[in-house]
Amino acid sequence: MDFNPVILSIPLYFTLIGFELIYQLVKKVKVYRTNDAISNISCGISSQVTNALWGVLSIAMYQYVYEHWSFTTIPNAWWSYILLFLLVDLMYYWFHRSSHEINFLWNTAHVVHHQSEDYNLSVALRQASFGGAFAMVFYLPLALMGFNTYAFLIVKGLNLIYQFWIHTEAIDKLPRWFEYVFNTPSHHRVHHGRNPKYIDKNHAGTLMIWDRMFGSFQAEEEKPTYGVTKPTNTWNPVWANVLPIVDMTNQFKATPGFWNKLKVLFYKPGWQPVELGGYQMAPEVNKKTYQKFDVHPHIPMIRYVFMQFILAIGFTSLFLFTHSNYALTVKLTMAGFIMWSIAQLGILMENRKSWIPIEYVRLIASGVLIVFMIGGTLSYGIAGAFLLLFGFWFYSASRRTE
Template identity: 40%
Template sequence: MPENFIPPPYVTFAIPFFFLLIFIEMGIGFFKNKNYYRINDSITDLSTGILSQLWGLFQKGVSLFAYFYLYENFRLATIPIESVVGWIACIILWDFCYYWFHRVSHEVNLFWSGHVIHHTSEEYNLIVALRQSGIGGFLSWIFYLPLAIIGFNPWVFLAAGQINLIYQFWVHTKAVKSIGTVGEFILSTPAHHRVHHAINPKYIDRNHGGIFIIWDRLFGTFQQEEEECVYGTVKPLGSFNPVWANFHYLLEIAKMSWKAKGITNKIKVWFKPPGWIPPMKEGEQAVFLKPPEVDPKKYVKFDPRIENGIKFYTLAWFVLTLIISFMGLLFVGKMSPEQIIALTIWVTLSLTSFGWILESRSISMIWEPFRLLTSFGLLYYFTNETIYIASLGLIVALSIGFMFFKRNIFRELGSEPELIG
């Protein structure tokens, strides 16, 4: 294998297989008479996954520069790229670094702000695995720099990261109860990861391993699955907007820092664990809010009532946006930076709009027509074929007409939705 080997985009190639497994899980749920999926939650999962991949294109440069720099100037050894032992070692050590990044992401507010999005779904299924952060890449790379100093080739490092991410997809399911005593002892499995996603107090901040659960056993963060899990975050997100999902906690701790009494507390907010509340007035003491007990039978999920016509409209446009995004990621190497930026902006506008529509927000009556009209600019930027523009014009006209016809179902921004009990 040549030294200038560049690993294929394994995650992009794996996407069709992800969807195959999702359909299999849906089938299992159907035959077991269990509803593992909700369309609004699943669209949000996939929306955040799309943004993670597109926004990540603009973050990789920082991490790669740092890794390449350390590898070229400070590595202790040169591990051959064709070494099978080297690949195995890199995959294992990558997961070890991931354990510490993941653990810190649950124990430090600054890092939690970039990871919390992955936990905001109140469902647990394979699509939840795709609910990834679009901003977490700004900090996560720090934890993997020791691999550069050890001497793992940057391309092996990148491939190991993709393998780790692909492995973690399958553990996000309720359909698999156990893989046997040996597998459950060594590997991170669906049973272990269900615990990780649960907000039951005994499950909080447990089972951080990506591929191997052995790290949790060694460092005291392992918890066996016992009582029924309740999923989500202690403070529910209450939104299907993928952009808000990415930034809501960052804004929350920024607001706490601004209001905190004293410069020390303003700084502490960023590095204390979630649940730590600084003193806001003279004489107050900092407090730590413990996670409340939850009852799986009484827990009410964020699930606003919405008519089927709106669901189908949103799903149709979302599928089209998903296909366009996937094609963009598949051929990103052939696109100019300006084209990548244009695609990313349009997709972000679109996914934000879908989230608001699924919440029946009145802002959709402004945002969705605006998004539809920007579609012309995106299409013209990539091609000026008359047939394509005319076809898009018809679709946009029908879409705006549909939104106008349904205008009465959209509620005021800030009013509470009617939830399905």
């Protein structure tokens, strides 16, 4: 039950990102922005950490339905895995499509993935922290059919891994037969476009045949403008998850009438009653005036944030591979520190100087955590060296200007 192909593929993800960075250097094109890429991967960290805490409940839900309500038991045979692959992909299509067409799901489970205004492999890692909690409901019919939990998790994980490589502009259109059957970078670029003709198109996970069957296919024509119609304008991954929910809550409160409030939750994003202006269509993108959100601090601070971000990735990897060994209080402490760290680094990238003192507090908390995790005299020395080194580095970075 603990086997997770997605987590085990983390080294592959970063290897492919490295190749895309090489592509950027060779082709002399701007594929990555440091602030955006850190924000994307930080959202992925947030998603994996929260999933480690309550993902087991989703798996338990599937297992319970399989054990108590399944109509039959599907054997572990080659044909059953092929059938399961097709069904998982079909269920993913409907969850993904629903996450675009139901406002509640869009704002809680999916909009985070579309917030980046760039398109590269780091965007694949940008996932909502609450998405997994809702997705499992769409897969429960597979448990009723009798597909065991282990087989389901393997196939679902492989389905998600496939979707990583399609988040790139480095690959143009592939052979026609492949484009017709499978999801490709070209098809998925359309999906991430905020151009009106591209919105809510190409929801496929692996097989593009579902979009062709259910009328949601759109071929790539002009280059998409990426992002969402209401830009998030933050590098803070925690706020990126919370802001859409806050906006939806405010809309819910401001909408008169019980039935209208329900429609705010379950109709398409952009819906509002006629008395408030009616459904709001996405505007065309004016590429002459359009500018990406690109707030950033001076170079020394960026270097400091990048190094702290690498440490956060390392600590997160430790947490993801070992969290089952810890008591709940330790899990929550580690998860809380990770979330605090990535949020704080995002805030520093926004050049919000009023938050600089908080970073010293976080550094001290880092030292305390080192002592707690390692224990013994050695850990005090490591924590002390850590605080002196990074405290001095941060002090220098926060005082220097470009």
